[in-house]
Amino acid sequence: MKHLGILRIGFKLLINDKAKFSALLIGITFAVFLMMQMTAMFAGILNRAFSTVTNIGASMWIMDPAVNTASSAIPLPNYLLDAVRSMDGVLHAVPIFMGSAMVKLDSGVYQSANVVGLDDASLLGRPNLEQGNIQDIYADKAFVVVHDAEYPKLESPVIGGGFELNDHHGRIVGIARVAANGLNGVPTLYTTYSRAIEYIPTTRFTISYVLVELKTVDAIATVKAAVARLGYVALTRDEFNQRISNFYVYRTGIGTNILLMTVISFIVGLSISGQTFFTFILENLEKFGALKAIGAKGRDLVYMILFMATFTALTGYGLGIGLVTLMISIARYRLPNYAAMITFGNMGLAFGMVLLIAGISSYIGIRKVLKIEPFDIFRG
């Protein structure tokens, strides 16, 4: 590589100035850590908010237009289910019930729980069982408990264990594993649709959502239009997740707060590293001038400064990612329900921000270095 030597000089100038290099690394690492922590928390919250959609797994959901999140279902009339079943392109449509109830445990403690009532005929949206047999859900008083971070709140029930739910006796027949934990921090019980509406007091309408499987993906538009004509909304899984995401981002203040914190983290990182890098350039300015006098071209120095800034930024980025991973791992170890997750999206965002920090820092340095005249070195 043509400029390898000049880059190596830059590398040595940078890492041999241990105090400045450490300050630069700390600044960028800290900024990346904060940006990643904020966005990881938000990603974790969204992931939890999507959990119902993820765990049920239906490809299309029909709901009242006012629904913003999966947990805030507005009951649907039974005729809607019949109407959807008769629509062109619909392979099958089933009801699902979602509600919450206070569960009285064997110890006498009351614990709130989410109750999901699956369609009796198809059990569409059933979880994978760790223990037990899904057919046992048809047994008298049968419930399947989800083995997630909230499971201990039900005193870690085993198959055969019992509880009371609105003066009805319930019995655990299976223990399930689901893909995503819920957002609300309460345990989840699965049962049949008919048992759920029997155990839990409901309004006149009892269907929370109509879950639809289509014959082909081409039918999406047709079904959406047909459902809209009835005054309801049909959303694909991704669209429903997007609606939930929009709710949390734009209507709860969480998104704004996270965005603010991310911007502040960026500014902190930029301030520390930009300032330190600028001081570093200023301290070496005469030397850069001497290099120009000796015969270094402007682009040699530009490459050198870009390399120094990029190397520092990427090292800081790696350290920041490592640090946030460690912190989240420790937090998860101590708090299994800790809602934070690192995604390629937030890693990409932090990477972009770090490149921006490197770019701005380089720009300041390059401007200064390109301005220095070798004659100034002679003049002293």
Add this chain to the structure above:
Amino acid sequence: MTAVKEVGMVAHYGEMLFIVGPSGSGKTTLLSMISGILRPNAGKVLVKGEDIWALTTDRLAEFRLSTIGFVFQDYHLFPRLTTAENVAIPLILKQKNWNESIAEARKYLEIVGLKDRGETLPVKLSGGEQQRVAIARAIIGGPEILIMDEPTASLDGDTGRMIIAFVKEKVLNEKRCILIVTHDARINEYADRILNMEDGHLTNAVKGNE
């Protein structure tokens, strides 16, 4: 304000030429124009018949790298690089291989009497030793013109004389010309020719022909 006015001078290969004069007389400005780092408002600087100020910026940088060797008044060594790395800089700028450049730098450190100091940082060297490192850096690229700006200003009398004697004996040859700007009359004995400058004019030759 014009720092240098109507100056005409010729330097020859194989000679050590001093330019002396009071502060503000334009010595450094003249040297900067000769070495291709300060563009004159008018006039020409001819090196082997070619006007260096007619070159493009990049070609001028290449000219400086290949033809001029600089020894700055404050040396301007990189404090975070070893002496060998400092000396190797002109070769590295010429995109020569790093290890070969360092090996070459060690040879030049040996020439200037600092054979075993290749791994030392400049701050651990005395002023005279730093001056020698700067000289090694200036001559490693094989320049035809060596420019030294107040080379003895930061040195005591004996060390200053020793350095200039060394330069005359080991660095000057028939393919090289050395231009030195100095206030230090104690080293005048080493000059082949001395030009005096006052108020931007070359006034008279203190030694040799103007």
